[in-house]
Amino acid sequence: MAEINSKIPQGPLAEKWTNYKAHQKLVNPANKRRLDIIVVGTGLAGASAAASLAEMGFNVLNFCIQDSPRRAHSIAAQGGINAAKNYQNDGDSVYRLFYDTIKGGDYRAREANVYRLAEVSNNIIDQCVAQGVPFAREYGGLLDNRSFGGAQVSRTFYARGQTGQQLLLGAYSALSRQIGKGKVKMYTRHEMLDVVLVDGRARGIITRNLITGKIERYAAHAVVVATGGYVNTFFLSTNAMASNGSAAWQCYKKGAYFANPCMVQIHPTCIPVKGDFQSKLTLMSESLRNDGRIWVPKKLEDAKALQAGKKKGKDIPEEDRDYYLERRYPAFGNLVPRDVASRAAKERCDAGYGVNNTGLAVFLDFSDAINRLGKEVVKQKYGNLFDMYEEITDENPYETPMMIYPALHYSMGGLWVDYELMTSIPGLFAIGEANFSDHGANRLGASALMQGLADGYFVLPYTIQNYLSDQIQVPRFSTDLPEFEAAEKAIKDRINKLMNIKGKETVDSIHKRLGHIMWEHIGMARDEKGLQEAIQMLKDLKKEFWSNVFIPGSGDDQNTELEKALRVADFLEIGELMARDALNRAESCGGHFRVEHQTEEGEALRHDDKFMYVACWEYQGEDKDPVMLKEDLNYQFVTPQTRNYKK
């Protein structure tokens, strides 16, 4: 069995990253010109990495599936980005951000990685301001902050309700500058379908040109995967339509470990599902929980009246409202972490207190905030979100409380990486949401933007040099090598096979069925029997997909149905691995909740004695069970405790 080596540097926690940088191997400027790096993805992690590597002098080939690098799904992040600046003088520090993140992740992340993340968080804000990112400011001209779930300080920087957009456009502008200089060669509307290994090292990728349908080969000295997460496995999620797990999944199938696949985040504040035709779910920023109060009725008869449409939220008098987060978690109230808030909403709805026609919604109420601050202030803070809500639901949130329900949002799990962000395949790196590294079992709000940019601007550009320093003698590769030949042929065979099934089911109809299985069995509450059933159901569905899917058109041409089919083929397998991982992890932690493992009060019950590890899954071949390797988490600097947001 392979040995897991996370390559964490020696020394005290606060000195590890400094020591690493002081002793890592570097590549001199003349040699950087001779080295090529493929970066797949142009979100916060991909764009910032591609730009930074090109600025250093490397030649970068950058790929994205959209028509422009500016459209990656990071653009949709709303709320903000954390940093330990302590500009608000509320006692924040690098250590406190580190501690909140480790605790928020329910003690399933690596201490050294998280500390480094907190350390570079401040550089990110400096960098973004220098690029012209228009963060919110106070009248004195200095930067404004707000607070987010899981923290008792105000450390979140924001640009109205579109922080992700502004940060991504900052990274995109830096990337555009390098494309203009010719240091980055940009390939839009290209989808990575495989990674190519030569002598055990990642040396290139195979892509499909989404306009021509042509299969293309690209070679480089190293490959960086920054392709985001895999929660579209659930069909309905807050992710963009094209977000997918295929690039990461192909890396897994070539030997890269997949870590903690069961750890996905269900975001508490999304607009509830309304019908079968729905294509995606819309997130309402977590920042709304700063001023909005979450409640359901205290009386079942009121809930029934709401479900039947006989009453509206404003008809329920104050004394009959159950502000259940404030009741259960007095210290954090409506600002508990996402996993806690989501489960609490499910608990109330399961008990029959849901407030819409499906019974799967709770209220998020701004009437107190409007009384306290005035409508104008609320409008200034959240106006665009309120408008969006009204456009979708046809209800005015200034007058009647919003309805929200949890939805799939983010994957904490992903490709396993060591401290250098390298996967278990030499020369193959994974950054941003695509890797598993920093969020443990649950990600805190405003930490995804921080991690994506930390990896891309400040971590990978250093650590990749440690790998590339002994590659300077390696000449550029030809894509005529037999390894490229074989990878391309395998892709073409796979496409031909899909095109020739000519069955009766559409890709979306199978994807929706996959989503139902995932939500019912591998969603917010999981149990042994349900997971075992799910594994069998997913195997059956996969069989059906490969024998009964129908894709019109041709494989050698633009074909949007084929694009979806290739992704769904992988989602079916990702779902199965998620179920396996959830089955193995017989404890509740963060976003992973096993009903057999809860306290009397219904809180998550961890088993640190048995599961204080990262589950790293190794692919063994088609129709063979994967093998699970453990990376033990040795907490040396903090003592894992039961998360307590009550006091």
Place this chain on the structure above:
Amino acid sequence: MDKDIKVTLKVWRQKGPKAKGQFETYPMEIHQSVSFLEMLDILNERLVKEGKEPIVFDHDCREGICGMCSLYVNGHPHGPATGATTCQLYMRRFQDGETITIEPWRSAGFPVIRDLMVDRSAYDKIMQAGGFVSVNTGGVPDANAIPIPKKDADLAMDAAACIGCGACAAACKNGSAMLFVSAKVSQLALLPQGRVEAARRAKAMVAKMDELGFGNCTNTRACEMECPKNISVSNIARLNREFLKAKLKD
């Protein structure tokens, strides 16, 4: 109250950039709570089941921020709603029995790729010509080192809200990209960090825009009317000022 309605879709179908396109007609029965793009999903699902090729259109985030969706609906970029993208359009905007015409962006700068999908890489090229602050990663001052008046930061944010969808050029009778270019020039010129190379930026971006075949601005303000993010034409005035200042220095 939302209800089921019957509409007739006239959709532009075009096999490829050089192929001749034509309208195809599709009757639809749809609930008004369905979004416009979900309606196209439902139609595509039907076409696939009939063994036909689905309608190709760009879309991704479906929450109005990525800028990918790009349909001309009943003669308006992003359809009849103001301040919203096509993906944020819901069928309650339409009446029972209505005929809805759906076309791709029609603009010299955005050639059709297939059906309703167009090539907007010209906007990326304009950005590459100067839509940035020339700083490398690392070695920058503390974020609070330079105070910025809230008013300037807010104005910069107003301009920065542009999603680069191309509706402005598609709406313009001259096919001008001035609103897009001015939004970026304004954002960066308003902030001290971008002020340093404001003149150079304005010149470079305008030159690239001209080179790529976008037309001139004749102040019809159609761009502002159709912009899904309500980007103001006052940015164009700011761009003109920056451009003139740059020219005077030459």
